[in-house]
Amino acid sequence: MRNAYSPYSRFPVGAAALTGDGRIVSGCNVENASYGLTLCAECTLVGNLQMTGGGRLRAFYCVDRDGNVLMPCGRCRQLLYEFRAPDMELMTTRGIKTMDQVLPDAFGPEHLEETR
Ligand code: THU
Numbered sequence: 001m002r003n004a005y006s007p008y009s010r011f012p013v014g015a016a017a018l019t020g021d022g023r024i025v026s027g028c029n030v031e032n033a034s035y036g037l038t039l040c041a042e043c044t045l046v047g048n049l050q051m052t053g054g055g056r057l058r059a060f061y062c063v064d065r066d067g068n069v070l071m072p073c074g075r076c077r078q079l080l081y082e083f084r085a086p087d088m089e090l091m092t093t094r095g096i097k098t099m100d101q102v103l104p105d106a107f108g109p110e111h112l113e114e115t116r
Contacts, residue, residue, distance in 0.1 A: 007031065015060070015062040016045070016062075017059060020057075023055070027043065027048055040076050042076035042079050056088075057085060058089070059088065059089045
């Protein structure tokens with residue numbers, strides 16, 4: 001969160017996750033003048049996951065500048081869904097949940113396989 005670039009919203013966000021092989025990967029939001037093309041903290045976290053050896057996310061946590069838990073936005077739930085371990089735990093404003101609870105009936109890579 002301290003690395004965030006958020007001059008437009010002034011809302012720094014930090015995200016961290018534990019990977020299947022025991023690494024901690026993190027991310028922060030990176031905004032730009034177009035506003036709409038902002039990278040959420042989850043976007044840079046997933047990039048860092050891939051750049052540091054890949055793998056799957058086992059546990060995920062996202063915070064605002066005061067350390068309060070933040071819910072991932074809709075787009076970022078999709079990003080997390082792609083890279084989740086099957087039993088990934090996600091901290092939410094209402095306690096620990098699974099990806100299926102925060103993105104039920106998700107579209108995912110398995111649906112592309114079905115139509116090939
Ligand atoms: N933001 C995140 O980084 N992750 C979220 O899940 C929610 C929103 C960022 C995007 C933007 O830079 C700022 O928070 C305000 O929306």
